Amino acid sequence: MSELLAGRSPLSPADYIEATRSLYSSLGYDPYRWAERPDTPPFTPFAKPLSDCKVALVGSGGVYRAGQIAFGTRDDTSIRVIPSDTQVTELRTAHFAYDQHDARRDPNVVFPLTPLAELSAAGVIGTVAANAYAFMGGIYSTRRVEQEVVPLLTEQLLADEVDLVLLVPV
Amino acid sequence: MCHQSVGLIARHLEAAGLPTIGLTSALSITAAANPPRSVLIDLPLGHTSGAPDDRVGQRQLLADALAAGYGIAPPSQGSPGTIVELAYRWIDDDWKANPLSWTRASQDGGSSGTSAGDTRTGRSLEPVYQTADDEALAAKRSSDEHCLTCLGLPAV
Secondary structure (H helix, E strand, O other), rough: OOOOEEEOOOOOOOOOOHHEEEEEHHHOOOOOOOOOOOOOOOOOOOOOOOOHHHEEEEEOOOOOOOOOOOOOOOOOOOEEEEEEOEEEEEEOOOOOOOOHHHHHHHHOOOOOHHHHHHHOOOOOOOOOOOOOEEEEEEOOHHHHHHHHHHHHHHHHHHHHHEEEEEEEEO | HHHHHHHHHHHHHOOOOOEEEEEEHHHHHHHOOOOOOOEEEEOOOOOOOOOOOHHHHHHHHHHHHHHHHOOOOOOEEOOOOOEEEEOOOOOHHHHHHOOOHOOOOOOOOOOOOOOOOOOOOOOOOOOOOOOOOHHHHHHHHHHHHOOOEEEEEOOO
16 A cells, blocks of 8 residues: 555645754754745746647656666755666665655656556656756755856757656755 | 755756756745745655655656656746645655654664764765675676776776
8 A cells, every 4th residue: 555645744844944953952063054045036938739739858866777886965966867668677876864664666766657657658748858968956055056067958858849847856 | 055056056956948847745945945946855865756666656756757847837827946745655654753763663663773864973085885795796897898788986
């Protein structure tokens, strides 16, 4: 039986800013200064119906493919190219900020290649882009995210001519 | 931290002309980073796209998330920065009492285990392989050529 149920929890959504503040306080650290971007975010409308979109998966759960160099867990800003037809049994994880047990049993819980392929076959989306991208998102420095991860990823996704980027943080 | 990184990345991709839909299981972090289109999936960390070995549930969740994200279409529907909450929940609410400490072991009734959350310690600059076989395979390939599908690594 799955642990995923339909319907909303009666409790409010988990608040990780508060939980992290509390954890850091108990460990004697100063509060982390979370990025706040209160301006109106950049917005690009979709050019096609969802059923025609070429969709690229980008996941931050530290997924790599067997044979690739794994991620370091300390501010590693590199990216792994994962061909979208990779068997999920070839996927591995390297991360520090979540329990990887379930992701290692079934990588689709953080890197949903299988359901994405199924939705393409069912016509819900158009196609799955040939490449998916993975990185280890637990990077403390927003400067390094914006200066190191963003340019590489943007260049790749523009070259891949995708219509929709599906982002899956962990 | 992952959610913050992804939120910021989404903003930059959109600025470059790439439409995004971001899943999130960390509402407050995503709201602060303020990416253009987000879909809230209120499950324990490590399950942003569903529960393990649940093909049907994962597929339905992703279909719902894509539909919800695609539906954020200002000015008529929503505005940039909208976060839509999907109607999914974990099998119990116990994890919400201390969301950073959820582990498979604690879920299955074992010891509560050490926190899987971000304790800032134990992080490594070196690759952390899931298995020794992965490390051996990567080393074998890297001896011939640097990992060609690893972008942004320092040159050897």
